Amino acid sequence: MAFFDDLAARIDEVDSLVSVGLDPDLDRLPESIRDADLPRWAFNRRIIDATHEHAAVYKPNAAFYEDSDGWRALRETVAYAHGKGVPVLLDAKRGDIGNTARQYAKVLDEVDALTVNPYLGEDSLQPFLTRRDAGVFILCRTSNPGGGDFQNMELSSYDRRLYEHVAIRASEWNDEYGNVGLVVGATTPDELETVRDLTPELPFLVPGVGAQGGSAEAAATFGPNDDGVGLVNSTRGIIFAGEDSDAWAEAAGRAARKLKQELEQYR
Amino acid sequence: MAFFDDLAARIDEVDSLVSVGLDPDLDRLPESIRDADLPRWAFNRRIIDATHEHAAVYKPNAAFYEDSDGWRALRETVAYAHGKGVPVLLDAKRGDIGNTARQYAKVLDEVDALTVNPYLGEDSLQPFLTRRDAGVFILCRTSNPGGGDFQNMELSSYDRRLYEHVAIRASEWNDEYGNVGLVVGATTPDELETVRDLTPELPFLVPGVGAQGGSAEAAATFGPNDDGVGLVNSTRGIIFAGEDSDAWAEAAGRAARKLKQELEQYR
Numbered sequence: 001m002a003f004f005d006d007l008a009a010r011i012d013e014v015d016s017l018v019s020v021g022l023d024p025d026l027d028r029l030p031e032s033i034r035d036a037d038l039p040r041w042a043f044n045r046r047i048i049d050a051t052h053e054h055a056a057v058y059k060p061n062a063a064f065y066e067d068s069d070g071w072r073a074l075r076e077t078v079a080y081a082h083g084k085g086v087p088v089l090l091d092a093k094r095g096d097i098g099n100t101a102r103q104y105a106k107v108l109d110e111v112d113a114l115t116v117n118p119y120l121g122e123d124s125l126q127p128f129l130t131r132r133d134a135g136v137f138i139l140c141r142t143s144n145p146g147g148g149d150f151q152n153m154e155l156s157s158y159d160r161r162l163y164e165h166v167a168i169r170a171s172e173w174n175d176e177y178g179n180v181g182l183v184v185g186a187t188t189p190d191e192l193e194t195v196r197d198l199t200p201e202l203p204f205l206v207p208g209v210g211a212q213g214g215s216a217e218a219a220a221t222f223g224p225n226d227d228g229v230g231l232v233n234s235t236r237g238i239i240f241a242g243e244d245s246d247a248w249a250e251a252a253g254r255a256a257r258k259l260k261q262e263l264e265q266y267r
Numbered sequence: 268m269a270f271f272d273d274l275a276a277r278i279d280e281v282d283s284l285v286s287v288g289l290d291p292d293l294d295r296l297p298e299s300i301r302d303a304d305l306p307r308w309a310f311n312r313r314i315i316d317a318t319h320e321h322a323a324v325y326k327p328n329a330a331f332y333e334d335s336d337g338w339r340a341l342r343e344t345v346a347y348a349h350g351k352g353v354p355v356l357l358d359a360k361r362g363d364i365g366n367t368a369r370q371y372a373k374v375l376d377e378v379d380a381l382t383v384n385p386y387l388g389e390d391s392l393q394p395f396l397t398r399r400d401a402g403v404f405i406l407c408r409t410s411n412p413g414g415g416d417f418q419n420m421e422l423s424s425y426d427r428r429l430y431e432h433v434a435i436r437a438s439e440w441n442d443e444y445g446n447v448g449l450v451v452g453a454t455t456p457d458e459l460e461t462v463r464d465l466t467p468e469l470p471f472l473v474p475g476v477g478a479q480g481g482s483a484e485a486a487a488t489f490g491p492n493d494d495g496v497g498l499v500n501s502t503r504g505i506i507f508a509g510e511d512s513d514a515w516a517e518a519a520g521r522a523a524r525k526l527k528q529e530l531e532q533y534r
Contacts, residue, residue, distance in 0.1 A: 023366075062333075063368075064331075066333070066338070066371075067338050068338040068342075069337065075335075093362055095384050096328070096360055097410070099290075099503075118416075119362075120409050120411060120414060121409075121413025121414055121415065122413040123412045139386060141385070142386075142388075142391075144364035144388065144390055145390050146388025146389040149436070151388070153424070154430065155420045155421060155422060155426040156426075
C-alpha cells in the first residue's frame with residue numbers, strides 16, 4: 001500500500017496530524033534507563049507506549065542513531081512502532097548521487113518514508129522517487145534561522161524564489177511518481193502559505209512547532225493537503241516534556257495529546 | 268593541527284592529489300573476503316595496504332556504512348588509515364539544523380574532514396565550521412547529470428548562478444573559520460574553472476573523474492588552490508579496478524598510482 005494512503009488512514013484513525021520526533025539525545029535521557037542495553041531503544045519504547053494513540057507517524061532523526069548501537073536501537077524502534085500500527089518517517093535529509101543514492105534508498109526496505117535534500121537535482125532523488133510505496137519528503141523551506149540563506153534567493157528566469165521552484169519541481173515529480181511530500185517550516189508562516197498555494201495536492205511535513213517557536217495555527221491550516229493529509233512535527237516539546245520528572249513518559253503522552261488538540265482547533 | 272595544513276603536508280609527502288573513495292558495496296566485494304567478520308573492513312584494509320603510498324586522503328561515503336556492522340567497519344577503517352598517516356574525509360553530505368547538526372558534527376571527533384550540503388543555510392553549517400581543526404567541504408557544483416537542476420539557477424539579485432553564490436558565501440565563511448573547501452565536479456569543467464576563478468584560495472574536492480567520465484586535466488588544473496592544496500577523487504575506478512581478478516588489491520594499487528601520475532602531468 002502506498003505510504004500516503006497509509007498515512008491518510010492513520011490520521012483518520014487517531015484523528016491527529018502529530019509527528020512525534022524521536023531524537024534520543026544520549027545526554028538528555030533519564031537516569032533510570034541509561035544502564036539499559038540499548039538506552040535509546042529503551043527510551044523510545046516508553047515514549048511510543050505513552051504517545052502512540054496521538055501519533056500519526058514517528059519521525060526518528062538519523063543523526064541520533066549513526067553508530068553501531070544506534071542502528072540496532074533504530075531497528076528495534078521501527079519494529080515497535082509498526083507493531084503499534086504507526087508508520088515511520090526517517091528524517092535523514094539524504095542527498096547523494098548515482099550508486100550512493102541507490103544505497104541510501106535501501107533504508108526504505110525498513111522505514112516507510114524519508115526526508116531528502118534537493119540540492120543535487122532530479123537524478124539524485126530518483127532512487128527514492130521510484131520507490132512508489134514509500135513517502136519522499138523533499139526539503140523545501142526549512143524552519144531554521146538561516147533557512148532562507150539560499151532557499152529564498154530570487155531566480156531571474158522564473159520570477160520566483162528557489163524554495164518555490166523546488167516546490168513546483170516536486171509537484172511535477174509527484175505527478176509522475178505519486179509519492180512526494182514537502183518539508184516546509186512553521187517558523188515562516190507566509191512562506192508556508194505560499195507553498196500551500198503553489199502545491200495544494202502535496203502533503204507537508206511541518207517542523208518548527210514547539211521548541212523552535214513556529215505557529216501551530218499556520219502548521220495545522222497549511223500543512224494538510226486538499227485531502228487533509230499532512231504532518232506537524234514536534235520533537236523536544238514532546239519527548240523531553242517531562243525531562244526532570246520520574247513520570248517523563250506520561251509527560252510525553254500529555255504533550256502529544258495537547259499538540260493534537262491544539263492542531264484540532266485549526267483543522 | 269588544522270586539516271588543510273595536514274593535507275598540504277600529505278600531498279607533499281606522497282606527491283599526489285588522489286582521494287581514494289572507499290565505498291565497499293557489499294554486492295561487489297571479492298568472494299574471498301565475504302566470510303570475514305566485517306567484510307567491508309577486510310576489503311578496505313587490503314585496499315589501504317595497496318594504495319596508501321598514492322593516497323592524499325581516503326574518502327569513505329557514509330551510505331555504505333549505515334548499519335550496525337557498517338559503523339564498526341568504518342571505525343576500524345579510519346583507525347587503520349590514520350595508522351598509515353592518511354587523513355580521512357567522510358563523504359556524508361550532511362545538512363541539518365540546530366541540535367541535530369551539532370549531533371552530526373560529533374563525527375569530527377573521529378574523522379578529519381566532512382562533506383556538507385549548503386541548502387539549509389549558514390546556521391546549519393556552523394556546528395561544522397566552528398570545528399576549526401576539521402576540513403569542511405561544502406557541495407557547490409556536483410558531478411551528477413542533474414547537478415545543474417537547482418545549482419545552475421540564475422539568481423536575479425546577483426547576476427550569478429546558485430552554485431557561484433554558494434562558492435562566494437563559502438569563501439566568506441573560510442575568511443572567518445579558515446577550514447572550508449568546496450566540492451566541484453570534474454564533469455562540468457567550465458563550471459569548475461568558474462568556481463576556481465571566484466575562490467582561488469579554497470581547496471576543492473573534485474569528484475567525477477573515472478567512472479563518471481570527468482576530465483582529469485580539468486580536475487588537476489583547477490582542483491588545487493593557490494598553494495597546491497586540493498583533491499581529485501576516484502572510487503570505483505580504483506577500488507574495483509581488478510574486480511574480477513584474484514589480485515584485486517594490487518589492481519587497486521596500480522589504478523591509484525596511474526591516476527596520481529595522470530594528474531601529475533597537469534599540475
